[in-house]
Amino acid sequence: MGTISVVTGGNGFVGAKLAEALLRRGDSVRVLDIGEKSRVEGVDYRRVDIREPEAVLSAIEGAEVIFHTASAVHTKQSLRDEIFAINLGGTRHLLDAAEKLGVPRFVYVSSASVVYEGRDIESGDESLPYSSLSQAPYADSKIEAERLVLERNSQACLTIAIRPHLIFGPGDSRFLPSILAKADSGILRFAIGDGSSLSDYTYIDNLIDALLLADEKLKGEAIAAGKAYFITNGEPMAFWEFVSRVLERLGYPQILFRIPFPVAYGLAALKEWFEVLRGREASADDGFTRFAIKYMCTHHYFSIERAKEELGYTPRVSLDEGIERTCAAIESARSEK
16 A cells, blocks of 8 residues: 555645545545545545544544645635634644644645735745735635644654645636636626736646655655745746636637726725625625735746755646646537536
8 A cells, every 4th residue: 555645625626636646656545625525536535624623633544644735715805714714723633633643744735825915026935924914814824824834844744835826727616717707708808907917827737746746855854844835837927918818719809908906906895895795795706806906916926946946846837838738628628518
């Protein structure tokens, strides 16, 4: 029997892809999620809510590594307690259980948003401090969870945090589907801002490579233990250029108009306040939030030199190839319907 690897959030985009990669590596894979059944065949599926410490403790017994991909993404200024209970509380339960049961390695999927303060970041590296501003419950909770993961690094349980940015690829259920849903409805006819702000992207296969490398490095000399690493394609591109390429490849009409940042930000703020007044704070995050608007209209791209030097990370799939693979998969899925 190979390494017993636990993947939290194993029904999600990243978790499912990671579980498949671990099976190919020869691991015995245990998936934790809240769904009725696993999306991946050949795994030991456990229906577990990571907010429940006893359930977590039972589910990870015998594990040699935990890959913690589970999180709740919510960029509205609402549901703070729920988001923190999952993203921070769940992480704490996993770390507590790992220490109690002697799980030697803990690989955490963090987010590049932990250093974002609403201002430009150009070639930012891991020396950047955590954001001192409250941006949204998701970003705030990821900061506290990553901080906890790295603080709990020890000889008994080595920890590492991987910080991807805008993950995309076949099987994505959030980023591009949200954009295409707007295109399908006919409302994606305008861009926000002047279109000059550059962003980083992370193709899913590249992220999976980085997670496997992180685990391998913890097994060896552990130079990476207790550290965070930015993981992207290393090919910054303007956000709306990325979107336009996808739309063009899939045959959608191109974006015709631009809305200035102050106007879009003000509209997003009004929308969020109206939702609070109408008692709709818990409604789905549709991407039109103050946090998302600022993200679209500032530079945020990162250096991956530390990951290259210390993890041996090299993006295998270029941005152009990633866009093509993703669009081809979308077309294939549509043709099957």
